[in-house]
Amino acid sequence: MDKILVHGGRRLRGNVKISGSKNSALPILAATLLTKEPCTISRVPDLSDIHYMLTILSELGCEVERASGTVQIRAEKITTQAPYDIVRKMRASVCILGPLLGREHEATVSLPGGCVIGDRPIDLHLRGFESLGAAVKVSGGNVKVLAPKLTGATISLRSTFGSTVLGTGNVMMAAVLADGTTVIDGAAEEPEVVDLANFLIAMGAKIEGAGTRTITIEGVKELHGAEHEVIPDRIEAGTFLVAGAISGDEVTLHRVNPEHLQAVISPLREAGFHIESNGSKVSIAPGTKRRPLKLDTIPYPGFPTDMQAQMCALLANTDGISVVSEHVFPNRFMHVAELKRMGANIDLQGATAVITGVTQLSGAPVMASDLRASAALVLAGLQADGITEVNRVYHIDRGYESIDEKLNELGAEIERVKA
Ligand code: EPZ
Secondary structure (H helix, E strand, C coil), rough: CCCCECCCCCCCCEEECEEEEEHHHHHHHHHHHHHCCCCCECCCCCCHHHHHHHHHHHHHCCCEEEECCCCEEEECCCEECCHHHHHHHCCHHHHHHHHHHHHHEEEECCCCCEEEECCCCCHHHHHHHHHCCEEEEEEEEEEEEECCCCCCCCECEECCCEEHHHHHHHHHHHCCCECEEEEEEEECCCCHHHHHHHHHHHHHCEEECCCCCCEEEECCCCCCEEECCCCCCCHHHHHHHHHHHEEEEEEEEEECCCHHHHHHHHHHHHHCCCEECCCCEEEEEEECCCCEEEEEEECCCCCHHHHHHHHHHCCCCCCEEEEEEEEECCCHHHHHHHHHHCEEEEEEECCCEEEEECCCCCCEEEEEECHHHHHHHHHHHHHHHCCCECCCCCCCCCCCCCCCHHHHHHHCEEECCCC
């Protein structure tokens, strides 16, 4: 397994181009199953999670062609049983259930296992499918959904943790070809849900309210092929803003949507950093003094759970006491033990991390555990004394396109060591 060596203490400055959004591209690629006609999706990031999704679609019978960031997909003749060995590697593969159910009225997918950020149930997805008239059968680690007919319904997707992003997308994709009107109450408002809805609308779907808590879908007879460019990755962008905060003179991000970044920009400004946005560019520069923060992760438009680990890395080196509470995935603190190996002073109290800033972290061998925790360890290494060795770097490659190369272009000194 590859590892990354981060030489601490280098200052970052300059420009970085942000890639297309992983969490938007994954459901959009799945949505191409809803038509027999060819679809062209551009600005698709080159990530292992995307590779897994394209492999699953090929195994289902799709013709898939990829040329750098553009993917052509044609789902003319497809089967409805996804291959276990690939599906188990990526929870997001659950989002093929909705389009397969919508088009073929049946689908079988292996149940996503848990992962280090917590149990990853899909009860809300399945409740949504049942409301549309599907029968759900779980056996042998697989979930099978079957619906002789799909009929529009009013569905609540509210959960104790707020809303469900992939659940909202899955139910939307199952409903676009159903008979009649579907109303999703308690829908996720994330930009990735809006991007998926915009792609479905380009295919001929009738959807209103995406980006709000209530989405209304008028079922249509069939969908046609479409072209679509994926939105910028707001979490990659947020990660680079934190890199700039941690060790930047001035770092400018290009090809972003500042509106999607407000929930990250506000706390960084509160923490004392100067941030300016101009069109599709956002720049960050140090202020006079860093300030501690109180952060709560909640569904969009709140502070994103996918940025929690990265902010812990910044706050570990910020004078004063910061409090970070995780309301979406209460167990999402695998990065804390590793940050403490680097000298951070963090006290975990249930789903809250109380961080007492230290003046200097020290480089150490650390273990990546999940996508965002791994990125946080690289960020911590930027500001640490000495070398930080991040092992199991495949976690990072799942969600960040060449993060080491992009950081080195900004002035970091990061080596990737092939194992
Ligand atoms: C999406 O996951 C993202 N992944 C996650 O990003 C992100 O952390 C998450 O949304 C929250 O923003 C993709 O889009 C591929 P959820 P998703 O359903 O949709 C509970 C990353 O780092 N829940 O919104 O799977 C669930 O347990 C990844 O890029 C149920 O209880 O997350 C969690 O506590 C990590 N029942 C909360 O809702 C369900 O049926 C939010 O989960 C579904 C979810």
